[in-house]
Amino acid sequence: MSKVINFSAGPAMLPPEVLRQAADEMSDWHGTGQSVMEMSHRGKHYMAIHATAERDLRGLLAIPDDYAVLFLQGGASLQFSVLPMNLIGRRSGAADYVTTGDWSKKALREARRYGQAREAASSEGTGFDRIPSPGDWQLNPDSGYVHICSNETIGGVEFNWIPDTKDVPLIADMSSNILSRPIDIRRFGALYAGAQKNIGPAGLVIVIIRRDLLGHTLPGTPPILDYAALAEHDSMINTPPTYSVYIAGLVFQWLLDQGGVATMEDRNIAKAKLLYDCIDASSLYRNRIAPEDRSRMNVPFQLADPGLDERFLAGAEALGMVQLKGHRTAGGMRASIYNAMPIEGVQTLVDYMCEFERKA
């Protein structure tokens, strides 16, 4: 590989085919004489790009027609506020949050500004090393929604099952595992995802929401953050992040070319197994997450002797492997292996880990 092997948690690797096509089309998209960046968002060329991106995303995730798809800005972190602004008022002014790591904890904290956001369950007591057992969740049948983060990038904990929240809509922050496996959208009231892991460039966030949940926005919410208004105007109340939507569309096309999200799931299972098997067989490396809740996307691991961390990272970088350092709050290592990471990249890492352990 002439490219580096980039284990960044996000922004993250993109398929090389997507980058090549973007480069080829940069100054002249499809013979229009314009870059996508230069196109009026109300013009026929961009409108076609936008519609195709939405159509392909709907196809990839089998999104039913009674769900709106919104292409927004501000990242998932802004949605931590925008989501309760739009949904916490729909019934009792309350919502249930399940805390499984740093991101779901932040989502809960922001929601508390807008209503009675309750922590229905948490694994903080055991250092966010698992998904709390569903039998222990304190769900309230009068809640507006139940919120989960389907994959925690820092801790490396993933929901490998979909909770049953009965008549209360389930809402998931899927920023870091959307499109990594098939999901049954009907099991969710809404989901949202920042683009910079499995979709495209930072600065785009996608919201998928069942239309009957729209229309309960809290007073004082700017129209530009009102899901109902956004759905009505096809995400174009103001200028959308057009180039980011275009790149996302190229990624969606690439996913379709690969065989869709079922193919990605097979590859992601194989990649994760390769790495976790290496860790579990080793006495130098350790992953502390309950095996059934381990993330396929983000694999944190610690070296038995943290004094070896710097040497481990330097040796990896010498072989072209970058961004393996764990999150500053977690320490150790973290390998993020989203859709665009080829299995050869993980194999290179595993080979290096074995070799490093042998020499250590």
Next chain:
Amino acid sequence: MSKVINFSAGPAMLPPEVLRQAADEMSDWHGTGQSVMEMSHRGKHYMAIHATAERDLRGLLAIPDDYAVLFLQGGASLQFSVLPMNLIGRRSGAADYVTTGDWSKKALREARRYGQAREAASSEGTGFDRIPSPGDWQLNPDSGYVHICSNETIGGVEFNWIPDTKDVPLIADMSSNILSRPIDIRRFGALYAGAQKNIGPAGLVIVIIRRDLLGHTLPGTPPILDYAALAEHDSMINTPPTYSVYIAGLVFQWLLDQGGVATMEDRNIAKAKLLYDCIDASSLYRNRIAPEDRSRMNVPFQLADPGLDERFLAGAEALGMVQLKGHRTAGGMRASIYNAMPIEGVQTLVDYMCEFERKA
């Protein structure tokens, strides 16, 4: 020209040199083996890109150190809300707005959700054909700020002078004329600009604010929309729109290479004069804006016989000139001629207009 001549009001033309460099660097930025889109926003490569973009913008506009520069998301339209959330509470809970067209009117409407936003002056009575005379402005010395839109893209009205608001900070939406001329930043408390006209891709918005105005955010404002928190974290509370910041940085470098904003002003004066002179000398075309308040960036014009509009547009398109149709609320034509529009593009338009009139 093999490229079209793109008169879009935004997203708009970008310098061809910028697009070529972006294409060249798409898959491998400066030998890192990574696209800028793939870089961790906390990594050294992106941090350097971000810092260079800010440094060059500060250089171009001579922004003093006691002003913070923020790279944000959501467009200027989100700032219509975020600005009062951050500033209307700093003194009396009131602010003065000057209405000169559709955009400043929208800004006023949004501000009313957050405090006592007053219309200090308006030219709506004469169809937004001028800037209201400063002697007629009803400014209140206890206001938190005075808001103007320095250039109205739809009407084609521009402030060619800076109002004196005494001790009350002046705040300007400069989305469509930032970097088109030198400005004295010290005359402003803050300014903001969506990127998609004179800066770069849609999805980036820049806020420049005097630091002593920070810290008066209304309760309930998400931290991610709090200017003080954003300034403290260098716009990186969450992932910034990294690729858009990179493209903006390339545009800033291009502007420096051209000779800076003083050179751009000379060119923009020449381009606007060429087009307005053509309109004023004609009996077919008409621009209804008071001459001293005409925009250098957006030149709307009407044909004496609107029945000729379609033929005018078709003939222009046949010569590679696109997006000349006026805004749907204004009708007629509009030529947007931002920094990246070369004078040759305006000359081609003027030649066509003369020829069309001769044959009409």
